[in-house]
Amino acid sequence: MEFSWSKEDKEVRARAQEFTEKALFPYELHIEETDTPDPKVEAGIVQALNDYALNAANQPVEYGGQAMSVVQQCILWEEAGKATNALWGRVWMPPICLQAGTPEQIEKYLVPSCSGAILSAFCTSEPDAGSDAGALKTWAVADGDDYVINGEKSFASNAEFADFMLLTTFIDGDPSKATIFLVDKDTPGVKARCLPHFSARTGWGHPELDILDLRVPASHILGEIGQGFELTKDWFVEARLGCAGRSVGAAIRGTELALAFACERRQFGSRIVDFQGIEFMLADMATDIMAAKSMLYRLAAEIDAGLDRKSAHARASAVKLFTTEMAFRVLDKAQQIFGGRGLMRENPVERLVRDVRFERVWEGTSEIQKVVIAGQLKKRGLANYVN
Ligand SMILES: Cc1cc2nc3c(=O)[nH]c(=O)nc-3n(C[C@H](O)[C@H](O)[C@H](O)COP(=O)(O)OP(=O)(O)OC[C@H]3O[C@@H](n4cnc5c(N)ncnc54)[C@H](O)[C@@H]3O)c2cc1C
Missing domain, CATH: 1.10.540.10 (Acyl-CoA dehydrogenase/oxidase, N-terminal domain)
Structure with a gap:
């Protein structure tokens, strides 16, 4: 191409x-x-x-x-x-x-x-439904022109500050009726139960929510009843490419900082960049970034050129898997090159290590990306990944 x-x-x-x-x-x-x-x-x-x-x-x-x-x-x-x-x-x-x-x-x-006048929160995950979104227990039941929703949500990013939520539910507990409701801030029935602390600052929190007799008009359903997961498919491709892009950027910044440090830092009378142990780490980092960046922009250009939805979904999993794992490998090496200075929170590399750790988990864990890729291989063979 x-x-x-x-x-x-x-x-x-x-x-x-x-x-x-x-x-x-x-x-x-x-x-x-x-x-x-x-x-x-x-x-x-x-x-x-x-x-x-x-x-x-x-x-x-x-x-x-x-x-x-x-x-x-x-x-x-x-x-x-x-x-x-x-x-x-x-x-x-x-x-x-x-x-x-x-x-x-x-x-x-x-x-x-x-x-940017208003902010949203996308609330799907629950205590018993993480990778397995089919296990949602937040159910909506019709009552006149409204629906009454009960359940719990986990990892509800931004929910405390958001002006509205996209709330994924099953109508009558039926997974074939997965439905997204648009819920305005301060609608009675949503309560933040706790605000867990995570390993990196993410600015806004990710509260756990109790949803108790939340009453929402039927007119607040997004799309059709039963379209909940269908509506999020394109979002998943976009979100996974977002993880990939950020991972590439984080790896580039970390590598540039590590390279500059290695050229300056002297031990045993030499620049540490001249020790083969450091040279080889930097060479692996550059190679990893080049591979990740190539696959990311290749897929992005293919989607712009009209790649079909199924292939985009299948390939986005491979891109998310490789790029996010790559960033963690690369930044771990960058941190090692800095020695003790790599463990100081003032050092952007230390913060990038914590940041990219999240990318391997949200928007589908690395293992779930492998489940998607393996499923594609069994259905369609290798073509999607080599053509
Ligand atoms: C900071 C943060 C923000 C988040 N924001 C949001 C948000 O805004 N909205 C939202 O809805 N969700 C959000 N999430 C949730 C995120 O999408 C989930 O954490 C993720 O999907 C994994 O679910 P889980 O944590 O319940 O882990 P689990 O699904 O319980 O997985 C635990 C482990 O089992 C593995 N595993 C699970 N199933 C399989 C399988 N079939 N094969 C092999 N291994 C498997 C996983 O890979 C993982 O290693 C957020 C998460 C975090 C950490």
């Missing part, structure tokens, strides 16, 4: 680079030191993202998005992924499934999400 960066791609990279360096890097240590970021900092980042025209890169212009190609979205994730403490999370791309909303829902939820 032919692939080269277009003039527009290069322009997006330059803008994304400048935004990351000017609007995200200065706040990395602020986030490291505070559980709740200063609202003025948050507001400044929102403003900067809009000023750089990098908001809602995945949404059409008519809704206030930037309508970027998939390649350009990956470029944006790669650049933002260089910022530690998950500051990339401020680069919002509203869930694409919101496009399936009614005109009223699009006006109320999607359009303001594109400008």
Whole structure:
């Protein structure tokens, strides 16, 4: 296949680079030191993202998005992924499934999400339903023109601050009726039970929620009853490429820092970069990044060129698996090259190690990506991965 960066791609990279360096890097240590970021900092980042025209890169212009190609979205994730403490999370791309909303829902939820005026939380995971989303116990039962929802949610990222939730439920407990409800903030019936502490700061929390007799009008269903999982399929491809882009960016920043340090640091009368043990680590890191970056942009370009949905889904699993595992390998080496200085939280490499650990778990763990890939191999053979 032919692939080269277009003039527009290069322009997006330059803008994304400048935004990351000017609007995200200065706040990395602020986030490291505070559980709740200063609202003025948050507001400044929102403003900067809009000023750089990098908001809602995945949404059409008519809704206030930037309508970027998939390649350009990956470029944006790669650049933002260089910022530690998950500051990339401020680069919002509203869930694409919101496009399936009614005109009223699009006006109320999607359009303001594109400008960053409101924030959403996507709540699917539950205590007994992690990788196995078919085991959801949050059920909705019809009552007149409303539905009454009961259950629990885990890892509800942003839920405490979000203006609305996309809440995945089974109607009448029936998995074939998986349905997403749009739930406004402060609707009675949603209570944060606890706010677990995670190994890296992610700015916003990931509370566990109790859902007790939550009453939501039927008009708040997104798409059709039973379309819940179908609506999230395209989102999964996008989300997995997001993990991949950020992983590539994190690995690049960590490697650049480790290389610069290795060229400067002297032990036993030599630069440590001249010790073969260090040289070989750096060589492996560069090779790993090159492989990961190649596969990411190849798939992104294929999707832009109209790759069918099934193949995109199958290949996105392989890209997510390789790139996220790659970032962890690479950053572990970068941390080792820094010696004791690699364990200081002031060092971006130390923070990147903690950040990329998450990428191997959310949006489908590495093991689940292997389940998807193996399933494809059994159904369709190797073609999807070699052609
Ligand atoms: C910080 C954070 C934020 C998150 N944000 C959100 C969010 O906003 N919304 C949301 O809905 N979810 C969110 N999640 C949840 C995330 O998607 C799940 O953690 C993930 O899907 C794994 O589920 P689990 O943690 O329950 O692990 P489990 O599914 O219990 O898995 C435990 C282990 O078993 C392995 N395993 C499971 N099934 C198989 C299998 N078939 N074959 C081989 N191995 C298997 C897994 O790979 C893993 O190693 C978030 C998670 C984290 C950590």
